[in-house]
Amino acid sequence: MKIVITGAAGFLGSHLCDRFLRDGHQVIGVDNYLTGSPDNIRHLADNDAFRLVEADVSAGIPLDEPIDGILHFASPASPIDYYEFPVETLKVGSYGTHNCLELARQQKARFFLASTSEVYGDPAVHPQKESYWGNVNSIGPRSVYDEAKRYAEAVTMAYHRHHGVDTRIVRIFNTYGPRMRPHDGRVVSNFIVQALTGEPLSIYGDGSQTRSFCYVDDEVEGIYRLFMNGDSQPTNIGNPDEYTVQQLADIVLDLTGSSSTIARQPLPADDPKLRRPDITRARTMLGWEPKVPVRDGVARTIQYFRQLLAESKLSTRTMAEPQAR
Numbered sequence: 311m312k313i314v315i316t317g318a319a320g321f322l323g324s325h326l327c328d329r330f331l332r333d334g335h336q337v338i339g340v341d342n343y344l345t346g347s348p349d350n351i352r353h354l355a356d357n358d359a360f361r362l363v364e365a366d367v368s369a370g371i372p373l374d375e376p377i378d379g380i381l382h383f384a385s386p387a388s389p390i391d392y393y394e395f396p397v398e399t400l401k402v403g404s405y406g407t408h409n410c411l412e413l414a415r416q417q418k419a420r421f422f423l424a425s426t427s428e429v430y431g432d433p434a435v436h437p438q439k440e441s442y443w444g445n446v447n448s449i450g451p452r453s454v455y456d457e458a459k460r461y462a463e464a465v466t467m468a469y470h471r472h473h474g475v476d477t478r479i480v481r482i483f484n485t486y487g488p489r490m491r492p493h494d495g496r497v498v499s500n501f502i503v504q505a506l507t508g509e510p511l512s513i514y515g516d517g518s519q520t521r522s523f524c525y526v527d528d529e530v531e532g533i534y535r536l537f538m539n540g541d542s543q544p545t546n547i548g549n550p551d552e553y554t555v556q557q558l559a560d561i562v563l564d565l566t567g568s569s570s571t572i573a574r575q576p577l578p579a580d581d582p583k584l585r586r587p588d589i590t591r592a593r594t595m596l597g598w599e600p601k602v603p604v605r606d607g608v609a610r611t612i613q614y615f616r617q618l619l620a621e622s623k624l625s626t627r628t629m630a631e632p633q634a635r
């Protein structure tokens with residue numbers, strides 16, 4: 311198949327390029343490097359089955375050739391990024407998704423949307439099934455991401471129902487692993503980088519909020535199977551193994567052997583208190599479930615950041631703090 315992946319230079323997008331190329335597909339990556347990095351796809355430079363088109367998909371997708379599928383993974387995805395780029399985030403979820411869907415319609419290609427557990431907001435139902443409609447503050451600082459993705463789901467279903475486009479929607483839960491940026495701002499990368507550089511671990515709030523962390527290889531396998539064998543209904547792909555933020559800090563300190571202290575910081579506005587996917591649908595429809603336990607995945611991610619540190623790509627500056635509290 312010839313596949314277009316937007317956000318190809320991002321964390322998940324670049325791993326997806328690898329996954330599709332591994333199975334013999336051709337991949338056209340699209341990225342404007344707003345939050346992605348050429349480093350993530352440098353290893354594909356000599357691969358004849360891959361090419362990168364530098365473009366902002368919110369403005370249009372400069373491709374006019376037959377394709378079989380398009381996966382829309384372009385978007386700022388870390389809270390610190392969508393606080394910094396709120397309008398770009400809204401545009402890539404709305405105009406960007408619309409442009410991808412038009413391309414899919416014209417080329418009779420399959421469209422795959424990277425949606426998010428953020429569509430559930432601060433959930434009043436736990437764990438979250440796909441049938442839950444969510445609890446989102448439409449005007450809070452996170453709304454630029456949450457509502458963009460909710461709109462993206464709505465326009466995807468409209469193209470499916472009205473234009474008959476073959477569509478998929480994945481709701482991705484907190485994913486971590488190699489190629490996260492050291493200063494990405496997410497909890498796993500922050501804690502690991504802080505532990506490795508001797509900085510205090512920044513726990514926001516009292517650390518009792520939970521997340522369910524999925525190792526990137528598991529996430530990408532679930533996405534690949536959903537693209538190939540799924541249906542048009544939204545599907546949670548995440549690891550149901552749930553941890554408090556404090557427990558994650560303890561795991562990182564244990565696995566790094568770091569003597570970093572803890573520095574408590576205010577909780578960002580509208581920070582979800584609990585998050586855990588119900589993955590019954592993915593298990594039943596795709597025969598998929600995560601395989602990498604959190605301690606193993608965190609250990610592999612520590613290795614990755616240790617390597618960056620050895621190559622001096624990791625500065626010891628303090629992690630960025632969320633700007634909206």
Ligand code: UDP
Nearest residue numbers: 389495496497498500512513514519555581
């Ligand atoms: N968090 C934290 N310290 C950090 C970064 C994040 O305590 O340095 C918390 C954050 O408040 C949230 C959880 O960890 O409750 C996950 O945050 P992240 O930004 O990784 O993902 P998201 O909020 O999008 O789930």
